[in-house]
Amino acid sequence: DAGVTQSPTHLIKTRGQHVTLRCSPISGHKSVSWYQQVLGQGPQFIFQYYEKEERGRGNFPDRFSARQFPNYSSELNVNALLLGDSALYLCASSLGTGKETQYFGPGTRLLVL
């Protein structure tokens, strides 16, 4: 079975632009979470979605938004990009929203110039 997939793998944008990152969860998983990992640091929680509803949001500005589709795939959108948004964006899927294990994709590396 395929694991969590993310696209694109790498992305270069300039300040002020908008970006959309995509994630497909493991088959059968209904929950998707997004994390931002700045170089040299641990991942920081951005959002969790379950059954197309937002179930949690981390301490990120409103420039960050996400949604989940009926097939449980998800998009993360970031508007008005800043240099500080440069990071590895990780998607994780889990069966539900209890204490199940979250399985991570390979990430999308975003560079903002």
Added chain:
Amino acid sequence: GDSVTQMEGPVTLSEEACLTINCTYTATGYPSLFWYVQYPGEGLQLLLKATKADDKGSNKGFEATYRKETTSFHLEKGSVQVSDSAVYFCALSDMIKAAGNKLTFGGGTRVLVKP
């Protein structure tokens, strides 16, 4: 709020040496605890987990025991290999709102194993 503190690296070892990475946590509830590993240029892979006090997680020669009394989840391996070179993250999962299980990560510990 929840937090995870782990020893800073880098940790440099010779092959077949013993590895210990300390991890302590603060949580309001009864979290599950995890160790994830990240190889260069890749995402995170689950290494092991423990869901309640005194549980021991183990995988690929790595072990960690959930110690509620000391709020710790130290990672150990008796004999490391060059292929164990990676960044290791300790994390906890606790409930958010009525449903939700965000992971809170430590800062990561880089381990370098030399032949």
